[in-house]
Each structure stands twice: as C-alpha cells, then as structure tokens.
Amino acid sequence: MRLPMCVLALAAFTLAPAQEEEKEKDIDNPHHGKQEMVEAGRKLYLNSCSACHGPTGEGGRGPGLIKSGMIRGASNRRLFTTIKDGVRGSDMPPSTLDDGKIWQIVTFVKYLNAPAYETSAAGNADAGERLFFGKAGCVECHSIRGRGGVLGPDLSGAGLTRTYAHLRESLLNPDERPTDGYQGVSIQLKSGRRVEGVARNQTNYSLQVLDAKGGLHLLSSLDIEQVSFRKGSLMPGDYKTRLSKSEIDDLLAFLSRQVIRVPEKEK
Ligand code: HEC
Ligand code: HEC
Incomplete structure (x- = not known):
C-alpha cells in the first residue's frame, strides 16, 4: 500500500x-x-x-x-x-x-x-474504497491498480484523467456517457455456443469479444448466427437509487484519489 x-x-x-x-x-x-x-x-x-x-x-x-x-x-x-x-x-x-x-x-x-483529483470531494475515500471492492460490486467490471474486472475501463487514473462531474455522471447515468470500446454484445454461434462481453474490434469478417473473465474471443462471421448489441451501457443504471447519497459521495471521493497513469487500453 x-x-x-x-x-x-x-x-x-x-x-x-x-x-x-x-x-x-x-x-x-x-x-x-x-x-x-x-x-x-x-x-x-x-x-x-x-x-x-x-x-x-x-x-x-x-x-x-x-x-x-x-x-x-x-x-x-x-x-x-x-x-x-x-x-x-x-x-x-x-x-x-x-x-x-x-x-x-x-x-x-x-x-x-x-481533474477530479484537484476538486475537494466531500465523501470519505476509505469508505468509498470498501464500497468499490465490496458491496457496490464495481470491482467485478473495473480494475484499479491491477485488481478487478475487465468489462469496464481501468479506473486507476480516474482522478487525473476525468473531471469530478464526469465521474459523477458516469456513476449515476451510465447510459448517457458511453465510453468507446465498451459496448455490450451477445453472440449466438452456429455451434449453439453463446459468447457475451464487450465488442472490441469489428470488421465485416470478424468480431473480437472480451468476456467478463478477461478471455478474448476472435469470432469469424462464418460461425456467427446472430449478434445482439446492447443498447444501453453494461454498467448498472440503478446506482443512484441503490446507493445512499453519502455512499455516492464516498465512492466519488475514492475515485478522485486514483492518480496512477495507465496507458489507454489497446483495442
Ligand atoms: C457490469 C459491469 C459494471 C459494473 C458492475 C460497474 N461498471 Fe462502471 N462501467 C462499465 C462499463 C462497461 C463502462 C464503460 C462503458 C459505458 O460507459 O457504458 C463503465 C464506465 C464507468 C465509468 C466511466 C469510465 C470512463 O472511462 O470515463 C466510471 C467512473 C464507472 N464506470 C464507475 C463505476 C463504479 C464506481 C461502479 C460501482 C458502483 C461501477 N462503475 C460498476 C461497467 C460496469
Ligand atoms: C446570450 C448568450 C450567452 C449567455 C447568456 C452567456 N454567454 Fe458566455 N459566451 C457566449 C458567446 C457567444 C461566447 C463567445 C464569445 C467570443 O466570441 O469569444 C461566450 C464566451 C464565454 C466564455 C469564454 C469561453 C472561451 O472558450 O473563450 C465564458 C467563460 C463564458 N462565455 C461563460 C459564461 C457564463 C458563466 C455565463 C453566465 C453568467 C454566460 N457565459 C452567459 C454567449 C453567452
């Protein structure tokens, strides 16, 4: 630490x-x-x-x-x-x-x-850290300092690269702030197998999908039965009701402190 x-x-x-x-x-x-x-x-x-x-x-x-x-x-x-x-x-x-x-x-x-790091966020960052890695479940999709999931963007540098307003909007209204490269997709293969995750690279002939476990699938259009893109964000849209006002402040205070520069994820 x-x-x-x-x-x-x-x-x-x-x-x-x-x-x-x-x-x-x-x-x-x-x-x-x-x-x-x-x-x-x-x-x-x-x-x-x-x-x-x-x-x-x-x-x-x-x-x-x-x-x-x-x-x-x-x-x-x-x-x-x-x-x-x-x-x-x-x-x-x-x-x-x-x-x-x-x-x-x-x-x-x-x-x-x-940058969020320069605004003095009202919440308690330690409480926010416990929420992020615990009850709120953010860690299932987001990584911070190498720990966590891959379906959402890495947030290790969120305090330096994002404004507080952006973090707040992303948390409360994820459907209005989609980030490129993270569109949810569900694919039915002709073999009967189904692959779900985020679409990374798409051409007329193939589609790359990153699944929740970090596995990268390169799928040929010849093998695909049906592709359904998700309309809204993969990120749950109900945090503004599921979390209390002070929990939201705490999470934002925690995110605002994240200042490690990470290279933009290769797509
Ligand atoms: C089921 C997966 C999932 C969960 C759980 C989740 N997120 Fe997300 N989040 C995403 C995805 C995917 C994106 C990027 C695409 C988008 O905006 O739709 C995102 C975007 C974000 C962004 C904006 C990132 C950027 O690049 O600017 C922030 C901030 C964020 N989430 C915070 C949180 C916090 C805090 C929690 C927990 C309270 C959380 N997320 C829970 C999937 C998730
Ligand atoms: C009737 C329309 C109008 C209203 C009302 C207005 N603005 Fe503006 N504002 C403009 C326009 C047009 C410009 C561009 C001026 C120029 O040509 O440089 C501008 C320029 C600015 C700039 C400089 C931005 C830059 O990139 O150079 C700031 C800062 C700004 N406004 C803030 C405000 C704030 C704060 C208020 C409210 C108190 C406000 N404005 C009300 C029309 C408006």
Missing part, C-alpha cells in the same frame, strides 16, 4: 510549480474548491448561462465550457472578468450579478474542467 502514496506525492509535486506561478499575479477565488459553492454556482449557471452554453456546459449558441482548454488554463481574473463584463462584440452579455455570485459561477465553471 505504499505505492499509491508515492504516486500521490509525486503528482502533487509536479502540479505545484505551475499553480504557484499563477497565484502570484492572479487574484484568489474566495470560494475555490468549496463543494457548496460549486452547487450554488451551478444554480446561478442554470439561470444565467445555460441558455447559451448548454445545461451541462456542452455548448450551443456560446462555446462549450467543458473539456475547455481555455478554461482549464484561464486565470481567476480572466474568468471573472469574462463573466462580469461579457465579451464585447459578441453575444456574450455582461452579468448583472454581484461579485460574490460571479465567484460562485467561476467556481462552478472551473469545477467542470478540473
């Missing part, structure tokens, strides 16, 4: 200089990383901004505010003034909200783009 701490320390170390540099000339966001301010900002955003930037920041009349390099790199000052003053010569209007509320919106917009 020493390895994760090591990697955490390293990640913190390599992130530090850039942040410190920005702090010197930038102004502080008084609400930085506070979860309740993220929620307050979300409400304001839905009222004042979502008509143009989309309810989840996906964009529309205005540019997308998620996966945005501009926002990830922007200083607090730049975001604050963009939102307060608007963008002259464009549709983006100045805001009539007071400064405190604008900072709440800045906090929310930053949160949409920061």
